[in-house]
Amino acid sequence: MEIKKAEHMGFCFGVKNAVDCAVKVLDEHSKIYSYGEIIHNRDVVERLADKGLVVIENLEDSIDKIDAKILIRSHGVGRKIIELLNDNNIEYIDATCPKVKSIHRIVNKYSSQGYEIIVVGDSSHPEVIGIAGWIEGKYHIADSLDEIKALDIDKDKKYCLVCQTTFNNNIFKEVVEFLKKNDYTNIVTNNTICDATIKRQESCSDVAENSDIVLVIGGKNSSNTKKLYELCKEKCDKTFLIENYKEIPYKYIDKNTKIGITAGASTPDWVIEEVIQNVRESE
Ligand code: SF4
Known part of the structure; x- marks a missing residue:
């Protein structure tokens, strides 16, 4: 193993x-x-x-x-x-x-200057609700390229775009590409996805590519963990989101299995170590 x-x-x-x-x-x-x-x-x-x-x-x-x-x-x-x-x-x-605070400052500054704010993220996520709470005027929330397209952006208005810190970096890149291609020069775009998120997303994909099975450890209600799950699932069909060692899918694991492990930003080391230890003991 x-x-x-x-x-x-x-x-x-x-x-x-x-x-x-x-x-x-x-x-x-x-x-x-x-x-x-x-x-x-x-x-x-x-x-x-x-x-x-x-x-x-x-x-x-x-x-x-x-x-x-x-x-x-x-x-x-x-x-x-x-x-x-x-x-x-x-x-x-x-x-x-501090990274979330800097988004509060950006949206507050631009909205005070008459810009409409576009927040790319999940409207029900507390971080996005908090960001919206610092906007002085009109704002829009979109969590996919389709939702951005549906906003019907007016080229005669000024917009400022920010992103939830844990958003899927690949989807955000598609959004930026779309705005560039369609000449939306009236939108100030801020990539506010946090480095920790990007590094976790990139390294989970690397691991998933070379694994027979991937265990994504984290809360099932954690936004960043769910993103890791989606990214790993694209590379490895046998990807499982587990909260702790009690949910290890042993039936897919034997002594020849290559197991990839990743964990969300809200998963402490001791939960990760418990999973690894239990997987090893099943050998
Ligand atoms: S993922 Fe963590 S480090 Fe990054 S913005 Fe959120 S809380 Fe901060």
């Missing part, structure tokens, strides 16, 4: 920072709130919940009951949430990833 790990995988800087912030506060206090799940990984969320992390989904409804600090996760939030916390004198720790 051959196990090949992707060169880049697992916890990214932004997610690690948010988890470290939560752990540090919980070392000193018995409770901290997280606005939304701090990380799309059930194992990590359960461990932190045992230490005192409480997830709140709707801040407006819970604002009167807050009796501890709030952690803003790496996805970030819109301006209104920050104002709500400040207006209610609630202490918060802002663990928004």
Whole structure:
């Protein structure tokens, strides 16, 4: 059996920072709130919940009951949430990833200057909702080339385009190519896909190309993990998205199998190691 790990995988800087912030506060206090799940990984969320992390989904409804600090996760939030916390004198720790913050600054600057904003990404993803919360005027959200085409972009208006940090880099390239080809010189395009995402996507494809089976480890509700799954599946039909070692598809593995391993940005090392150890023990 051959196990090949992707060169880049697992916890990214932004997610690690948010988890470290939560752990540090919980070392000193018995409770901290997280606005939304701090990380799309059930194992990590359960461990932190045992230490005192409480997830709140709707801040407006819970604002009167807050009796501890709030952690803003790496996805970030819109301006209104920050104002709500400040207006209610609630202490918060802002663990928004700096790369996401820079998108907030871009959309805020351009929208204040009259540009319409185009966000390439998933409209239901918290990062995209947070980005939209810093836009001063009209904006559009599109998560595919077809949706970009359907926007009916007016060549007489000014637009600024940004992208969700974990978006599929290949689809983003297609969007940029389409805009170039159709002479949309009125669009300021910012490739805001994060390096960590690009490196993880490129190295997962390399591994998948040379594997009989690929295990993509991560939360099934994690956007960046799902992108890794899609990319690996293009190269290797036997690609499986698993949350932890309990979901290893043993029936496809024997002593001659070449196994590729990759993991989403919200998958900690210990979850990856548990998978590898269990795969080896099945030999
Ligand atoms: S994927 Fe990139 S932008 Fe998103 S949290 Fe991680 S480092 Fe930050």
